[in-house]
Amino acid sequence: MQLDINPDLAEMRxxxxxxxxxxLEPMALQIDALGEVPAQVLGALQAQGYLGMRLPANLGGAEADLSTYCLVMEELGRSHRVFTLMLDASSGLTPIAIARFGTEExxxxxxPGLADGSQRASFGLTEPDAGSDAAALRTRAKKVEGGWSISGMKHYISGAHRADVVMVLAVTDPALKARGGITAFLVDRGTPGMEITRTDKTIGSDPIQISEIRFEDCVVGDAAVLGAVGQGFAIAMGSLVSGRMGVSAACIGTADRLLEIAIDYAKTRTTFGQPLSERQAIQWMLADSATELALARSLAYETLRRIDAGEDTGSAPSMVKLFCSEMVGRIADRAVQILGGAGxxxxxxxxxxxxxxxHYRIGEGSSEIQRMLIARDILR
Ligand SMILES: Cc1cc2nc3c(=O)[nH]c(=O)nc-3n(C[C@H](O)[C@H](O)[C@H](O)COP(=O)(O)OP(=O)(O)OC[C@H]3O[C@@H](n4cnc5c(N)ncnc54)[C@H](O)[C@@H]3O)c2cc1C
Known part of the structure; x- marks a missing residue:
């Protein structure tokens, strides 16, 4: 079953x-072996008009709505997570926040550089003592003559070791914290006082790396403030809604591909004289995966339609992210089981x-945090 949000997107798919x-697919299997993304990928995404697709047209973007962006995200998710992260880096949290809240300068x-892929941006919210509890930030920005002095530490920041600019969330008024005491700063690579102190690989594909960043009296000008002083937490949390929908779309694409692979394998692999697809135990796994995928699509597409229509969707994006990220985990597990050693x-x-x-059950707000947000909404 292939649902689509509207006829235009059905035609585009x-x-x-x-x-x-x-x-892209011919390069997907090389990525882990190479430990990096072949240079042609960026050019191919750009030539297709997908880089920066949600950014304003006058700044090099395509002004795509969230549904269109998520369709592309879903199709990239069928191939390799790295491709979805490249789309996110050019059109995700930091680029969108700059396009929405930035000064003209x-x-x-x-x-334009983020839209065409010649520049990279990272999103610096998480700290050792502020992960799920993002409001517990300790990184401080103190007012100095003509600017701000930032001190503190960020960690788990995707792609920071290669970023040209990092959007850094820092406390500017400890008494207010998340209620107007956190500010977003755009800190350029090479700014004295900012240093990448470690970079780690994670459980997934090799090129996906996260970094620790230390700030010691890192002085930036007043022009580095994104939005108003004190507006940073609202900017960051606002960006997370579209981030969660993007992640969910990637989960749907990956689940779709995994189900396709599992079905093909079940039809062709023979054991005890019969294809696996004739066995009820295997059929039930496939049936459960297909049902969960269909449910995920319905919930995600309906929520995207409402977001693009400007409706208040309450905790629906959290429900989508919770369900999709857990659904793809179950479908991946069943696919491995169906393929046996070959998986x-x-x-x-x-x-x-x-x-x-x-990754999907942790990043962009873990499953527990999504449940917390949903419960808070329904118990209001
Ligand atoms: C690959 C990767 C990329 C990332 N990229 C970025 C990035 O680019 N920028 C950025 O700012 N951050 C990034 N992060 C950080 C990510 O957002 C955090 O890891 C996430 O928010 C969870 O925070 P934590 O790891 O500190 O876990 P913790 O907050 O310590 O939570 C640990 C566990 O406890 C659970 N938990 C926490 N509080 C509660 C509660 N109240 N009730 C029930 N359970 C709870 C959590 O769900 C989790 O299962 C990235 C993380 C990863 C793994």
Whole structure:
């Protein structure tokens, strides 16, 4: 069953799928072996108009709505998580925040380069003592003559070791904290006082790395403030809604591909004289996966439609993120089970997806935090 949000997106999907299958897919299996993304990927995404697709047209973007962005995200998710992260880096949290809240000077300075992929941005919220409890930030920015002095530490920041600019959330008024005491700053690479102190690989594909950043009396000008002083927490939390929908779309794409692989394998692998697909135990796994995927699509597409229509969706994006990230974990697990040993060989699609999807229940707000937000909404 292939649902789509509207006829325009249904028409667009085969083009996106063809591009991913023909141009990106041949590189997907090389990525882990190389430990980096082949340079052609960025050029291919740009030529297709997908980089920066949600950014304003006058700054090099395509002004796509969230539904269109998520369709592309879903199709990229069928191939490799790294491709979805590249789309997010050019059109996700930091680029969107700059396009929405930046001064004309900030927009002109950063957005065109982020839109065409020549610059990279990271989003610096998480700290050792402020993960799920993002409001517990300790990084401080103190007012100095003509600017701000930032001191503190961020960690788990995706792609920070390669970023040209990091959007850093810092406390400017400890008495107010999340209620107007946190400010967003755009800190350029090489600013004295900012140092990447470690970079780690994670459970998933090799090129996905997260960094620790230390700030010691890192002085930035007043022009580095994004939005108003004190507005940073609202900017960060506001960006997370579209981030969660993007992650959910990637989960749907990956689940779709995993189900497809599991079905193909079940039809062709014979044990005890019959294809696996004739066995009820296998059929039930496939049936459960197909049902959960259909549910995920319905919930996500309906929520996207409402977001793009400007409706208040309450905790629906949290429900979508919770369900999709857990759904893809279950579908990946069943796919490995159906493929048996063939699903465990390092580097095959199913094994790689199995590792990569584990991120989704932690990043952009863990499952527990989504449940907390949903409960808060329904108990109001
Ligand atoms: C690969 C990767 C990339 C990331 N990229 C970025 C990035 O680019 N920028 C950025 O700012 N951050 C990034 N993060 C950080 C990410 O957002 C945090 O890891 C996440 O918010 C969870 O915070 P934590 O790891 O400190 O876990 P903790 O907050 O310590 O939570 C640990 C566990 O306890 C649970 N828990 C916490 N509080 C509660 C509660 N009240 N009730 C029930 N359970 C609870 C959590 O759900 C989790 O399961 C990234 C993380 C990863 C793994």
């Amino acid at each position: 085969p083009t996106v799928r063809r591009f991913v299958t023909e141009q 900030q927009k002109a300075r950063y957005v 465990l060989i390092r580097g095959v699609h199913v094994e790689r997806f199995y590792r990569d999807v584990r």
